[in-house]
Amino acid sequence: MVKLHILHADMDAFFSAVEQRENSELKGKAVIIGGVNLSNRGVVSTASYEARKFGVHSAMPIAQAKKLCPKGVYLPARHSLYKETSQDIFKILKKYTPLVEKLSIDEAFLDVNGCERLYGDAVEIAAQIKEEVKRKTELTISVGVSVNKFLAKLASDFEKPDGLTVIRADDIKSFMYSLDINKIWGVGDVFAAKLAEEGVYKARDIWPYSLEELKDKFGKAGVKLFFLSRGMDNREVKSQSEIKSVSHEETFVDNISNQDKLFAYLFKMSEKVSFRLHSNSLKGTTIFIKVRYADFSTFSRQKSLKVAVNSSEEIYQTAKKLLANDNLLKKPLRLLGVGVSNLCQEGQEQLNLFAEADDQLDQTIDKLKRKYGFNKISRARKLYLNDD
Secondary structure, eight states, X not given: OOOOOEEEEEESSHHHHHHHHHOGGGTTSOEEEOTTOOOTTSXXXXXXXXXXTTTOOTTOBHHHHHHHOTTSEEEOOOHHXXXXXXXXXXXXXXXXXXXXXXXXXXXXXXXXXXXXXXXXXXXXXXXXXXXXXHHHHSOOEEEEEESSHHHHHHHHHHTOSXXXXXXXXXXXXXXXXXXXXXXXXXXXXXXXXXXXXXXXOBGGGGTTSOHHHHHHHHTHHHHHHHHHTXXXXXXXXOOGXXXXXXXXXXXXXXXXXXXXXXXXXXXXXXXXXXHHHHHTTEEEEEEEEEEEETTOOEEEEXXXXXXXXXXXXXXXXXXXXXXHHTTTTSSOEEEEEEEEEEEEETTSSOOOGGGHHHHHHHHHHHHXXXXXXXXXXXXXXXXXXXXX
């Protein structure tokens, strides 16, 4: 029997819940937090559950939210307040286990294996976390408990808000049997449409396909789908202290010489690096790139910055200059990679006042990706990649 030991803890409508806590008159009202400003060109950062009844959700344009919920209370984000509250929550989480992998300001994985003698089994620990968060912060948190990260994440979403859902090893097959395919990490609208053409609407519809068939049809995404549709996930919970650098690279099926396409790939990878940095509240002062040619010769370059960064745009622009400086795109590439090192925690770096707006957009996009899968939303620069 596989042991329950992974928790996914996720605060409920965090920003709006904090505002409702701070102002009792907002309780029970539709509260919409609108990023750094409330202009109609902005986007929704967080919507309370009362606002969600009107169809308002994260990453929605403020103008659209106001049409759906004209009587809602629209507030600018107060990030210093949310970070302070987040620190209180993470102190509680780290009390129960040192293995806490921070995904965002209000979300984390925990591995509680070996903590039973102190706090009881995984379900008892989840209940204690919920009680302590409520008592100390006046906020609710939903916790999923299961045998791996993927299932724990699904479980935490199952009974929001204020939920505690357990998916045991014996329950996996029945749970996955009725799961909509778009609930699986990485299955966005485009991929779901492709799967629908194959008659795949539920996780169980994937089961008749072999691993090789899915790999041939969908590449890496098909391989991931094979395992996740069966509730299989071997990723470990990693604490932030283990992260020395964050990078992403891709080996192309065919060597690529078209610079526009290479730059589109570079931005896609910069987004993935930025996503992981934001998820762990990290920034870095060194940007590095890696290229490999058809003859397998490999070169890398790096640049150190005065100010630590984690935005996709800053990573992309610096990496693009590194590629241009030594004319590294003079020959077709077999591999391209980008990364960030010399990391520090957010809040401990020298501030860059001009990066705030882009950072807010990154975080809003990140939140949607975290919920619906990485390819759900991106910036227009990636549209050149018609194979993603």
